[in-house]
Amino acid sequence: MANDKVRNIKIELLSDNWYTLNKVSFEYLNNNGEWEKQERESYDHGNGAAILLYNTKKKTVILTKQFRMPSYLNGNDDGMSIEVCAGLLDGDSPEECAIKEAEEESGYRVKNIKKVCSSYMSPGAVTGIVHMFIAKYSDCMKVSEGGGLEEETENIEVLELSFTDALKMVETGEIMDGKTIILLQYAQIHNLV
Numbered sequence: 001m002a003n004d005k006v007r008n009i010k011i012e013l014l015s016d017n018w019y020t021l022n023k024v025s026f027e028y029l030n031n032n033g034e035w036e037k038q039e040r041e042s043y044d045h046g047n048g049a050a051i052l053l054y055n056t057k058k059k060t061v062i063l064t065k066q067f068r069m070p071s072y073l074n075g076n077d078d079g080m081s082i083e084v085c086a087g088l089l090d091g092d093s094p095e096e097c098a099i100k101e102a103e104e105e106s107g108y109r110v111k112n113i114k115k116v117c118s119s120y121m122s123p124g125a126v127t128g129i130v131h132m133f134i135a136k137y138s139d140c141m142k143v144s145e146g147g148g149l150e151e152e153t154e155n156i157e158v159l160e161l162s163f164t165d166a167l168k169m170v171e172t173g174e175i176m177d178g179k180t181i182i183l184l185q186y187a188q189i190h191n192l193v
């Protein structure tokens with residue numbers, strides 16, 4: 001960390017029940033040249049990886065559908081969220097994680113994956129970076145039913161959607177997950193599907 005406009009950073013743990021919520025107190029050199037005291041809460045649930053699987057012949061993509069409590073608390077009527085395969089790194093590299101999550105959640109074992117970008121998805125409140133990837137899939141790469149890990153009670157439904165329908169669902173608001181929108185639009189911009 002190197003920023004000569006920030007000093008006296010103090011971190012107080014508010015919760016480590018599952019992931020970590022900290023209260024960070026610090027001084028910031030404002031635009032008037034004065035050091036002002038600030039406080040920000042910062043939620044750390046680690047970095048993650050996300051991957052869009054696409055098929056150029058069938059013109060389809062593989063997405064998942066799962067219940068997301070925080071979205072349910074904020075206007076998502078049934079709490080169900082349509083997303084690309086994704087998960088937290090848990091000590092793996094972003095590439096390893098993307099490949100692992102693709103198989104656990106969708107049942108497809110992909111090999112050649114391509115990095116798209118990395119993104120802070122909510123940098124004012126959440127520390128995590130999501131590393132984003134794409135990979136081609138075909139029917140012969142299916143090795144299981146997917147659905148996520150039983151012990152993590154993920155209850156994931158696997159969707160194979162036409163690419164056109166998936167893009168429409170971004171417009172209608174049926175898809176509202178940021179990483180999913182970024183990857184679908186990346187595929188659209190680059191005419192991948």
Ligand SMILES: Nc1nc2c(ncn2[C@@H]2O[C@H](COP(=O)(O)OP(=O)(O)O[C@H]3O[C@H](CO)[C@@H](O)[C@H](O)[C@@H]3O)[C@@H](O)[C@H]2O)c(=O)[nH]1
Pocket residue numbers: 018019045046047048049050086087088101128129130152153154179
């Ligand atoms: N008991 C408990 N379990 C939790 C909690 N939070 C997460 N879990 C468990 O941890 C699992 C994490 O699954 P992953 O597949 O690794 O992550 P994800 O939830 O799909 O994705 C997360 O990371 C993505 C990339 O950073 C994010 O985009 C996504 O919103 C989410 O935070 C969840 O399925 C759930 O079982 C919690 O507060 N309590």
Ligand SMILES: [Mg+2]
Pocket residue numbers: 085086087088101105
């Ligand atoms: Mg997941």
